[in-house]
Amino acid sequence: MTQNPFSNEFPIGRFSGCCAGCAAALQPGQVYYAVIWQQDEQYVRKDFDEKCWSEPPTDALGVWRAKVPLPASKTRPKHVPTKLLMSVFERLGETDGAAGSKLRFVLALLLLRRKLLRDGGLRDAEGVQLWHMRRPADQTEFDVVCPPLTAADTDELSQQLADLLAGLDEQVEVVE
Numbered sequence: 020m021t022q023n024p025f026s027n028e029f030p031i032g033r034f035s036g037c038c039a040g041c042a043a044a045l046q047p048g049q050v051y052y053a054v055i056w057q058q059d060e061q062y063v064r065k066d067f068d069e070k071c072w073s074e075p076p077t078d079a080l081g082v083w084r085a086k087v088p089l090p091a092s093k094t095r096p097k098h099v100p101t102k103l104l105m106s107v108f109e110r111l112g113e114t115d116g117a118a119g120s121k122l123r124f125v126l127a128l129l130l131l132r133r134k135l136l137r138d139g140g141l142r143d144a145e146g147v148q149l150w151h152m153r154r155p156a157d158q159t160e161f162d163v164v165c166p167p168l169t170a171a172d173t174d175e176l177s178q179q180l181a182d183l184l185a186g187l188d189e190q191v192e193v194v195e
């Protein structure tokens with residue numbers, strides 16, 4: 020177990036590299052769409068090439084258009100773009116479920132660290148601890164449920180999110 024599970028934020032992991040529709044390999048530089056769903060307690064990611072893409076599924080947590088990174092870009096230090104994190108954070112706020120609230124909490128910590136959210140203090144609401152946060156960019160307010168989490172949980176969630184967002188880099192566009 021690492022001392023601080025967020026010391027590396029979410030490093031971008033390996034890119035799986037196949038279209039979920041036709042199983043064709045996605046080539047460096049090729050445009051593709053990444054979709055993330057929440058299924059029960061799990062998060063599922065699928066990538067599609069342009070040929071197999073129609074429109075964003077309505078039940079997706081996030082949809083992004085991106086390009087498969089060129090091999091040269093592997094040496095570049097990468098962070099998951101803030102807008103992806105913020106987009107997933109907001110979508111998770113619209114869903115229920117324990118898995119959602121855990122991941123949302125981990126995202127909130129990250130966004131706080133990047134100063135995209137401001138700490139508005141904790142409060143107790145009928146036995147549930149709520150963490151109030153404000154987004155300085157547009158003054159939007161959020162209440163984040165603080166789930167019972169161990170350090171191992173946050174490690175696992177960080178890894179889960181890194182896997183989901185693998186290969187998406189700074190050129191990514193959120194598909195609404």
Ligand SMILES: [Zn+2]
Pocket residue numbers: 038039040041042043067068070071
């Ligand atoms: Zn395909």
